[in-house]
Amino acid sequence: MLNKYPLWKTLMVLFIVAFGALYATPNLYGESPAVQVSGLRGVEVDASTLDKIKAELTQGNIDFSNIVLEKGQILARFADTEQQLKARDLLDESLGDKFSVALNLTPNTPDWLASLGGTPMKLGLDLSGGVSFLIEVNMREAVTKAQDAMVGDFRTDLRGEKIRYRSVKQVDNAINIQFRNEESMTAAYSFLKKRYSKYLLTENDDTLVLSVVMTEQRIKEIREYALEQNITIIRNRVNELGVSEPLVQRQGKKHIVIELPGVQDTAKAKEILSATATIDFRLVDTEGDIGSAINGRVPASSILLYERDGTPVLLKKRVMLTGDHIVDAGSSFDEYSRPQVNIDLDSAGGSRMSNVTKNNIGKPMATVFIEYKPTDRKDAEGNTIFEKIEEVISVATIQARLGKSFRITGAGSQAEAHNLALLLRAGALVAPIQIVEERTVGPTLGAENVRLGFEAIMMGFGMVFIFMMVYYRAFGVVANLALGANLVLIIGIMSLIPGATLTLPGMAGIVLTVGMAVDANVLIFERIREEIRAGKSMQQAIHQGYDAAFSTIIDANITTLIAAVILYSIGTGPIKGFAITLSIGILTSMFTAVIGTRMVVNAVWGGKRLDKLPI
Amino acid sequence: MQILHLKETLPFMRYRKAAMIFSLLLMLAAIVSLATNKLSLGLDFTGGTLIEVGFEQAADLKKIRALMDTNGFSDAKVQLYGSSRDVVIRLGQREDVKAEMLGNEILAVLQTGTGQSIDMRRIEFVGASVGDELMEQGGLAMLTALICILMYVAFRFEWRFAVGSVVALFHDVLLTLGLFSILGLEFDLTVLAAILAVIGYSLNDTIVVSDRIRENFRKVREGSPSEIIDISLSQTLSRTFITSITTLLVLAALFFRGGELIHGFATALLFGVFVGTYSSIYVASAVALALGISKESLIPEVIEVEGADQEQMMP
Numbered sequence: 051m052l053n054k055y056p057l058w059k060t061l062m063v064l065f066i067v068a069f070g071a072l073y074a075t076p077n078l079y080g081e082s083p084a085v086q087v088s089g090l091r092g093v094e095v096d097a098s099t100l101d102k103i104k105a106e107l108t109q110g111n112i113d114f115s116n117i118v119l120e121k122g123q124i125l126a127r128f129a130d131t132e133q134q135l136k137a138r139d140l141l142d143e144s145l146g147d148k149f150s151v152a153l154n155l156t157p158n159t160p161d162w163l164a165s166l167g168g169t170p171m172k173l174g175l176d177l178s179g180g181v182s183f184l185i186e187v188n189m190r191e192a193v194t195k196a197q198d199a200m201v202g203d204f205r206t207d208l209r210g211e212k213i214r215y216r217s218v219k220q221v222d223n224a225i226n227i228q229f230r231n232e233e234s235m236t237a238a239y240s241f242l243k244k245r246y247s248k249y250l251l252t253e254n255d256d257t258l259v260l261s262v263v264m265t266e267q268r269i270k271e272i273r274e275y276a277l278e279q280n281i282t283i284i285r286n287r288v289n290e291l292g293v294s295e296p297l298v299q300r301q302g303k304k305h306i307v308i309e310l311p312g313v314q315d316t317a318k319a320k321e322i323l324s325a326t327a328t329i330d331f332r333l334v335d336t337e338g339d340i341g342s343a344i345n346g347r348v349p350a351s352s353i354l355l356y357e358r359d360g361t362p363v364l365l366k367k368r369v370m371l372t373g374d375h376i377v378d379a380g381s382s383f384d385e386y387s388r389p390q391v392n393i394d395l396d397s398a399g400g401s402r403m404s405n406v407t408k409n410n411i412g413k414p415m416a417t418v419f420i421e422y423k424p425t426d427r428k429d430a431e432g433n434t435i436f437e438k439i440e441e442v443i444s445v446a447t448i449q450a451r452l453g454k455s456f457r458i459t460g461a462g463s464q465a466e467a468h469n470l471a472l473l474l475r476a477g478a479l480v481a482p483i484q485i486v487e488e489r490t491v492g493p494t495l496g497a498e499n500v501r502l503g504f505e506a507i508m509m510g511f512g513m514v515f516i517f518m519m520v521y522y523r524a525f526g527v528v529a530n531l532a533l534g535a536n537l538v539l540i541i542g543i544m545s546l547i548p549g550a551t552l553t554l555p556g557m558a559g560i561v562l563t564v565g566m567a568v569d570a571n572v573l574i575f576e577r578i579r580e581e582i583r584a585g586k587s588m589q590q591a592i593h594q595g596y597d598a599a600f601s602t603i604i605d606a607n608i609t610t611l612i613a614a615v616i617l618y619s620i621g622t623g624p625i626k627g628f629a630i631t632l633s634i635g636i637l638t639s640m641f642t643a644v645i646g647t648r649m650v651v652n653a654v655w656g657g658k659r660l661d662k663l664p665i
Numbered sequence: 666m667q668i669l670h671l672k673e674t675l676p677f678m679r680y681r682k683a684a685m686i687f688s689l690l691l692m693l694a695a696i697v698s699l700a701t702n703k704l705s706l707g708l709d710f711t712g713g714t715l716i717e718v719g720f721e722q723a724a725d726l727k728k729i730r731a732l733m734d735t736n737g738f739s740d741a742k743v744q745l746y747g748s749s750r751d752v753v754i755r756l757g758q759r760e761d762v763k764a765e766m767l768g769n770e771i772l773a774v775l776q777t778g779t780g781q782s783i784d785m786r787r788i789e790f791v792g793a794s795v796g797d798e799l800m801e802q803g804g805l806a807m808l809t810a811l812i813c814i815l816m817y818v819a820f821r822f823e824w825r826f827a828v829g830s831v832v833a834l835f836h837d838v839l840l841t842l843g844l845f846s847i848l849g850l851e852f853d854l855t856v857l858a859a860i861l862a863v864i865g866y867s868l869n870d871t872i873v874v875s876d877r878i879r880e881n882f883r884k885v886r887e888g889s890p891s892e893i894i895d896i897s898l899s900q901t902l903s904r905t906f907i908t909s910i911t912t913l914l915v916l917a918a919l920f921f922r923g924g925e926l927i928h929g930f931a932t933a934l935l936f937g938v939f940v941g942t943y944s945s946i947y948v949a950s951a952v953a954l955a956l957g958i959s960k961e962s963l964i965p966e967v968i969e970v971e972g973a974d975q976e977q978m979m980p
Contacts, residue, residue: 176926184795316788317769486792490768494719495786502924509922510915517911555855558919558927562862562934565915566869569908573873576904602876605821609872610865612813617861620806625858632862 052589053656055649063649066641067535070542076159076168077541082115083134084156085141086294087124087149095124095149103141110140127156153312154294171545174553174627175489177503179496180311181319184487185284187304191482192276193269199377199396200225200249200262206397207245213238227260235260273303280483281306287323306483316490323485329373329474331403334414334445335364355418357442365416365442370406375399379474381467389467390459391444393474400454407452417444417458417474444470503557510561511537514568522575524664528650529571532642536567539638540631550634553627563635569606570643573599575665588660596648603644607636674899677946678891678954684947688836695843702846707853707929708789710803712796714756714767718775719784723749732778738771747925751786758793803857807838810864818868822875823962829953830871833944837867840940841933855930863937866912870905870945877901878950882963890959894950909942 087103089095100119103126107114112133117126128134134153142151157170175182197220204218204227215238216228229235238260239253248268252261264272277300284306288296297309313319335352343354343364353367378394395403407415421439446458458470491499514533518526540560544550578595586594611633618629655663708715726743729752733741738756746753756767768788776783811831819827841860845852877897885893916938920931 186792186794317766320766484792485790486795488768488788488790490785490788492785492787494784495717499924499926502922506918506922510918513914513918514911517914521907554924554926555858555930558855558923558930561915561919561923562912565912566866566908568911569869569904572904572907572911576901576907580900598880602873605876606869606872609814609817609868612817613810613861613865613868616806616810616813617858620802621854621858625854628855628858628862632865 053592053652055652055656059645060649060653063646067538067646070535070539070638072163072166072542073168073546074538074542076157076163076170076545079158079160079170081155081157081170082127082129083131084125084127084154085134085137086152086154087126087141087145088122088152088289089149094122095119099145099149100124103145106140106144107137110136112137112140125154125156150289152294155312167546169545171541172551173500174551174556174624175309175311175496176491176554176624177496177500177552178311179491179493180309181313181316181488181490182310183308183320183323183485184301185280185306185308185323185483186486187277187280187306188482188484189273189276189304192272193264196264196272197223197225200264202397204242204262206401207242208238211237211241213241223263225262227262229258229260232258277304277306284308284323284483305486312493316488320485320488323483328420329376330418330420331370332365332368332416332418333370333410334416335366336413338364340364355416355440355442357445363416363442363445365418370415371395371399371403373474375402376474379471381464381471383464384457384459388459389464390457391467391471391474392455392457394455397454403452403454403456407448407450411448411450414445414447416442417446417470419443499554503554506561507557507564510564514564518568518571522571522665524654525571525575525578525651528647528654529568529575529643531650532571532639532646533564533567535646536635536639536642537564539642540634543634543638544631550630551627552631553624555624556627556631559628559631560635563632563639566610567635567639567643570599570603570639571647573602574644574647578663578665582663582665588655588663589657591663592651592655596644600644603640607640611636674892674895675902677895677898678951681947681951681954685951688944688948691843692836692839695839695846698843698846702849704842704846704852705849707851707856708755708791708796709854710796710800710852712758712791712793714759714771714791715787715789716754716768716771717746717786717788718752718754718772719786720750720752720779721781724752725779726752728779729754729775732774733771736774736778738774741771751925799854803854806857806861807864810861811835814864814868818872818875822879823958825953825956825958825962826875826879826949828956829949829951830868830875832952833871833941833949834864834867836944836948837863837937837940841937844936845929845933850932851929853929855927856933859930859933859937862934863941866934866938867941867944870908870941871949873904874898874901874945874950875953878953878958879963882958882960891954894954898946898950905942905946909938912938 087095087099089099097119100117103124104117107117107126112128114126114128114133114137117124126137128137138151138153141149145151159168159170201218201220204225208215208218208227213234214230215234216230218225218227220226227235227238229238232255235253235258239251242249242260242262243251246262248265248271249262250265252263254261281298281300285298288298288308288310293310293313295311297307299307301307308323310319335349338349338352339347340362343349343352344362348354348364351367353365354362355365356362375395375398376393377396377399379391381389381391384390419441421441444458511533515530518529518533520526522529537560540563544552574595577599578591581591581594582588614629614633614636618626618633621629724745726745730741730743733739733743733754738754740757742755744753744755745751754771756771759767768790772783772785772788811834814834815827815831818830838860841863842852844850845856850856874897877900878894881893881897881900882890885896888896913935916931916935919927920935923931
């Protein structure tokens with residue numbers, strides 16, 4: 051029979067809309083102020099921290115509505131912001147610098163909904179307030195540094211092989227090695243070719259110059275590495291800022307996006323992000339008395355530092371090796387499958403290390419992580435004073451004379467070895483970074499944007515609603531049902547996709563979809579009217595109307611989708627938000643406007659003998 | 666209810682020469698304005714610093730300007746933004762290493778200088794390299810969009826339609842850019858997004874029209890190409906109007922209610938929808954006609970599709 055949907059099709063439509071509605075509901079529950087506590091520098095929060103926090107809050111007469119430990123964080127919710135702020139100050143003071151205490155807004159999603167994976171939409175910074183930075187990694191510097199290292203390496207290698215050369219110089223992108231005669235050049239060629247697979251070598255017989263350039267592959271590796279290293283370091287620093295839900299993400303080939311929701315004091319954030327970190331190696335002072343050092347009697351040639359867990363270590367003041375000699379560090383397993391950290395030094399660092407360690411075999415060596423952190427104090431010129439923070443991150447016994455490559459074993463777990471490797475790389479921060487873009491949105495503007503966006507959606511929706519009802523009567527009501535379902539589906543899908551954020555342009559995208567979504571219905575309804583005018587029966591007219599409009603609707607929407615996808619690929623933050631809502635809106639509107647309305651039309655008017663249609 | 670009730674075919678194509686001249690004149694005006702006035706590019710593209718602050722009482726712009734002058738920001742542009750209490754201060758590119766700290770400095774200057782408590786609404790800093798890159802990417806995106814669409818339409822329809830629709834899109838984009846140039850409105854990233862949305866909308870319109878033209882070339886036995894195009898345009902006119910109305914309704918909501926930040930976005934789209942509707946009637950169809958679209962150019966497909974039609978039950 052014409053215009054009847056099989057039951058499964060009706061059920062499918064209802065199911066999809068219900069599914070969308072289910073995942074859209076978390077947005078109705080609102081949020082409550084909370085304080086989030088997480089561990090810093092390897093410290094983990096556990097049940098004892100939870101008990102401590104509970105005790106502190108009770109003692110401080112602060113009422114919390116609930117407190118939980120999940121995903122390595124403690125989240126305490128409060129009835130109002132006043133209690134929240136009090137709790138933050140209290141906990142910040144009592145927990146010390148091992149934990150970060152951040153203000154947070156936690157969704158009040160009911161448990162049953164949360165267990166199904168329901169979460170409210172994520173709001174972009176233009177709606178929630180906060181700051182976003184775009185950081186550029188100086189890739190030229192990264193490559194230049196690698197080339198500097200090559201020059202040193204070649205010198206050492208050739209000297210080691212007793213191949214005589216006149217000079218090794220960096221010329222543009224190449225390293226040119228000048229020889230005295232052809233034999234040495236050929237010897238050097240075959241030696242270097244074997245040793246370095248990632249370089250391209252060219253001999254010039256006339257000038258006796260061997261020219262070495264990095265392969266594209268190698269340059270790409272260096273860039274990737276520089277980017278990754280910076281992301282790791284920035285992530286560590288951001289965690290210390292005490293921001294809930296920070297985002298650190300690479301963007302394109304040389305940029306890093308950092309989003310810090312809720313942060314207003316951008317000056318401090320910027321200083322922390324651009325702080326420098328380095329590494330050095332020192333011998334442990336085994337002769338000095340650690341006990342008296344703790345009491346203030348540190349030997350003149352030594353210095354007292356602490357490990358992360360507070361263990362004091364007495365070190366020689368003299369630095370064995372500074373971290374800028376580190377070329378690479380990574381973690382792996384040794385022959386007994388214990389985690390180890392492999393360190394590669396440049397040639398100068400290698401010979402230095404070898405000299406220092408040959409007389410100190412069997413003695414412990416410490417790795418010190420040094421960070422310069424901004425303080426609240428300023429010097430006479432108004433520049434922020436940086437505080438030098440030194441921390442021992444590993445103590446290991448020197449087993450043999452060390453050279454260019456060596457390893458540290460006994461670093462503990464695999465995770466700790468990995469972490470140590472990351473920190474070691476900070477010593478050789480190959481590429482400096484620069485903030486190239488900053489966008490800060492204050493909380494009032496954010497709240498205003500939410501209100502305006504919401505009003506615009508409601509107003510646009512209302513006007514189209516009324517128009518359609520007046521113009522197409524009962525069929526207009528059907529189109530409006532589809533429009534409502536469409537809005538619910540957009541919100542449901544936006545809430546479900548983890549990466550999707552709602553921004554102000556995104557809200558504009560929703561408004562625009564509302565206007566354009568009815569187009570499919572207008573096309574269908576106009577076609578039905580045409581068919582009726584042409585003298586078809588009512589059932590024929592409905593059938594033909596949907597049929598003929600279908601391919602047009604698909605074509606028209608696909609082209610808009612092309613534009614939206616392209617927009618997504620170039621856009622940043624807010625614009626991406628627009629592209630997302632527009633794309634989702636196009637897809638859902640095709641579903642609701644074509645299949646959804648057909649279901650209702652079929653159910654109400656389908657298969658009956660009708661003399662006219664309310665269209 | 667019905668707004669348009671067409672009993673007969675309107676002779677659209679009779680006026681295509683006049684429309685063509687009209688379009689060409691508008692495009693020329695846009696080009697001239699773009700060449701002389703240029704676009705007043707927003708911060709996203711030029712780079713620089715922008716600070717928006719909210720005062721408790723109506724802001725005293727003179728005083729703020731004087732404050733900026735005395736504190737070494739003589740290049741600062743101070744303007745009201747949306748209301749008398751909102752002020753936007755713009756600074757150009759600076760050679761300073763600490764360019765990213767400018768926003769915070771200005772905020773401090775304002776706070777101490779005016780003695781009022783100031784609400785920091787937003788600070789934006791964009792480095793020069795980012796702006797240049799964006800410019801390049803934006804242009805590239807526009808071009809990619811046009812090429813992808815050209816390919817899709819050529820694949821689904823026929824190359825004459827494809828060329829027609831892309832010419833129409835180019836026309837729409839150029840006129841929208843021209844409007845921004847003539848009125849001196851700020852062109853930022855949201856406006857670029859709006860223009861891509863205009864491309865989407867205008868194309869939507871063009872495809873609906875082209876689809877009907879194709880259908881009528883197959884169905885209507887009699888009539889010259891220009892007559893068939895007239896028939897198709899008349900048949901779709903009512904839909905064209907209604908969709909434009911609903912879209913304009915929501916855009917009006919955005920324009921009046923969406924706030925200062927998406928004003929440019931709404932303006933570009935409002936204008937774009939007008940132009941897009943016009944161009945799908947006159948530019949796209951007229952170009953396809955000028956390129957010699959005819960029954961014959963669509964015949965091979967007819968045979969293919971007629972067989973497939975029988976089985977089609979979708980949706």
